[in-house]
Amino acid sequence: MNKSIYLLLLFGFLVFSCEHDPLYTPIEDNSDDNVIVDDVCDPDKIYFVNDVLPIINSNCAISGCHGGGSAQDGVDLSSYNGIMQQVDVGNAFSSDLYEAITDNDVDDIMPPPPSNPLNPEQILTIRDWINQGATNEECSECDLANITFSQSVWPIIQNNCTGCHSGASPQGNLSLTNYDEVAQIASNGYLSGVINHEAGFI
Known part of the structure; x- marks a missing residue:
């Protein structure tokens, strides 16, 4: 009888100490975080x-x-x-x-x-x-070495700003559809203030 209890405890210990590969591959959480x-x-x-x-x-x-x-x-x-x-x-x-x-x-x-x-x-x-x-x-x-308006700045403006700041009624009456319009707000510091979310800028 003692031998049976001993074998049962040994078997239980072995079962709980075994490691195995999971039966499934976890799905990668590709959420926003x-x-x-x-x-x-x-x-x-x-x-x-x-x-x-x-x-x-x-x-x-x-x-x-x-x-x-x-x-x-x-x-x-x-x-x-x-x-x-x-x-x-x-x-x-x-x-x-x-x-x-x-x-x-x-x-x-x-x-x-x-x-x-x-x-x-x-x-x-x-x-x-x-x-x-x-x-x-x-x-x-x-790459900060080769910055140009057409290749570096314009794609950022186009993809981040022109959705609201273009067309017949641009938001805030501010159109950003070409170099001259962007250069105007860049030269007075407004563009930098908005991009960096500084106090006093929308």
């Missing part, structure tokens, strides 16, 4: 944080539309997770997001008139990001 950061930028890759999010934030995830506390038609595009609700990973052409920005019907296209539609380059950026897997990634590499 789990951005993958690449130190070196791959020129052939579209990065969500660097390339896609500014376009969405400037044109879609604004107050009264799909962000800023509002979610028209239940669509909130103010976060990666919200955007992913409108994306068919790997297939832009069956994604609601891509369909909305390429629709030919003025009643359905996003952003709706009188806002300007996304330009072809912005549409291709979103399409390629979806087709590349729609990952939540960021590139942190920064």
Whole structure:
């Protein structure tokens, strides 16, 4: 009898001390708090944080539309997770997001008139990001040696500002559609104040 108890205790100890591989592979949590950061930028890759999010934030995830506390038609595009609700990973052409920005019907296209539609380059950026897997990634590499307006500054302005500051009625009556308009607010310090969220700037 004592031998049976001893063997039972030994068996129990062995069972509980065994380690095994899990029966499933955990799914990577790629939520907003789990951005993958690449130190070196791959020129052939579209990065969500660097390339896609500014376009969405400037044109879609604004107050009264799909962000800023509002979610028209239940669509909130103010976060990666919200955007992913409108994306068919790997297939832009069956994604609601891509369909909305390429629709030919003025009643359905996003952003709706009188806002300007996304330009072809912005549409291709979103399409390629979806087709590349729609990952939540960021590139942190920064080249300060070769900065030009057309290659460095304009894409940032275009993707972050022109969604509100262009068209027939630009927000704050401030249009940022060309070099001269951007240079004017850059030269008086206003652009820097806004970008850096300094006190006294909108």
